[in-house]
Amino acid sequence: MPLRKPVFSRFSALLGPVAMPLALVNLASFVSQIIQIGVIDTLLPLALTNAGLGERHGGMMLSLYWLADLIGGFFVAAILRKTHPVIPLLISGVSFFTLIVVVMVAPQSFWVLPATLFAGLGLILRWVVCDGLIVQLAPANKVGRVVGFHETLMGLGIVLGPILIGWLGDDARMMSGLALAAAIIALLCGFAFPRLEMASTKKGAGATLRRWIDHWDLVLIAFVAGFVEICFLSVLPLQAQRDTGLADAGLWLAAIFVFGGTICQPVIGYLSDKGGPVKLAWLCFALLLAGAVPLALSGYGVFAGMVQFAIGMAVAGLYTAAVLIAASGRGEQGYQVGVLVLVSQSYTLGAIVGPSAGTALLVMIGGWALPVLVLTAGSLSVLLLSIRHMTERVKM
Structure with missing residues (x-):
């Protein structure tokens, strides 16, 4: 009786030569999503409130994070046309790692504001790179399934954020280490990405x-x-x-x-x-x-x-x-x-x-x-x- 094919072998048979690049894009996007939305959306207001700055201050800072994401969206296409995806992923990883470190170590410092704005820019860079590559790499007759799988991973990434804060939220070293690991994984995946095709x-x-x-x-x-x-x-x-x-x-x-x-x-x-x-x-x-x-x-x-x-x-x-x-x-x-x-x-x-x-x-x-x-x-x-x-x- 023939042995059952491993899961990745069946995945490769379904998607062909793009299976490995797609898997790496999904991995980079998933680990980044855990930190950039799952963790930051919950940790930022919570940490600032616990530092004595109040709920309103924490909520306002999270609003600025998303505002930076929105404004960055108007410029991201110009950046991506001139660079390989590894550069935006590097910026993205450095930005969210920096914010986690600043929020965990010095939540009352001036540096929270620039770190928050920088992380918002990093979010939109990763978002456009990974979502764009998912659509670009997916076979034409399987785009729906590939995108659906990716979006399910994104949702699970957000789910993990609050859970990880519950386990590690008071430990600055563990939270910073988690962010660093996510940044490194995403960056290493990025070296295998093709260039993103950006229509003008x-x-x-x-x-x-x-x-x-x-x-x-x-x-x-x-x-x-x-x-x-x-x-x-x-x-x-x-x-x-x-x-x-x-x-x-x-x-x-x-x-x-x-x-x-x-x-x-x-x-x-x-x-x-x-x-x-x-x-x-x-x-x-x-x-x-x-x-x-x-x-x-x-x-x-x-x-x-x-x-x-x-x-x-x-x-x-x-x-x-x-x-x-x-x-x-x-x-x-x-x-x-x-x-x-x-x-x-x-x-x-x-x-x-x-x-x-x-x-x-x-x-x-x-x-x-x-x-x-x-x-x-x-x-x-x-x-x-x-x-x-x-x-x-x-x-x-």
Whole structure:
């Protein structure tokens, strides 16, 4: 009887000669994601708060991290056209390692601000390099599966962040060592990467502005996804620390929140295939609103984990719905690419606003902060999207 082929052999047979480069891109992106989003989104506000700077200061600093990511996105293409991917990965690794060291060793120092901004730039560099290479290397008939696998890894990377903070968060050497290991692994993988093919676009500001106006519904959906996700990652540990004296329960709830969105991606995809991405978005908003009141009353036990799991699924579904709407039936291929970029920018805008809003409200009203934010964001979104839907029906 023939021996069963190893997993990587089957992977190689499926993808051919690009299997090894794709595996290395996934590995580099995964280890970086653990630190750049999983750890930093939770550790930065928590460490600054524990250093006596307050929740608002920590939330504002995380907002600046995402702001640097957004601004860096306007310049990253020019950088990547002139360099091999190993250079952006080197910058990315140095940036997140520097931030972890500064936050763990000297959270009250001036250097936290420049380190945060530098790390935000490193995030967008790694993001574009790895996502771009995933699409570039994937066989044309397997792009969906390859991208889906990559996004699942990215979700698992975020899940690991709060868990690692719970285990190692007080140990500066261990956290710094973890960041250094991730940076080295990503850099070593980068030496095997091909150059990223960057198409030059000459679109003016007018075309970009027009996309924002024409597709404000997608802007809203993706904004809410980024707003809620990064808000929860930053606020849950701080809220648990206020309520129980320890951040551990909040760290585990944050991990469950992200895990819900990650593990349920096949269900989200199935619902979209059956009812369409627009109906998926409405369903996710309904689930988000339904979870707001239980969120306020759930505490930190098993029921709280179930609520976080459901809300995490709703948030992941919102972003997936926005991407699918953008990719289907909204203009020619080139225009669709512009709309997909718009979706990612809108998510990032939500990530900028979420931590500051969440921590400010946490200081004001305590444990009701997240439920109030979810109710407000969900209700306003449903109202605005309903108005758009009715307006379109009248025009028809």
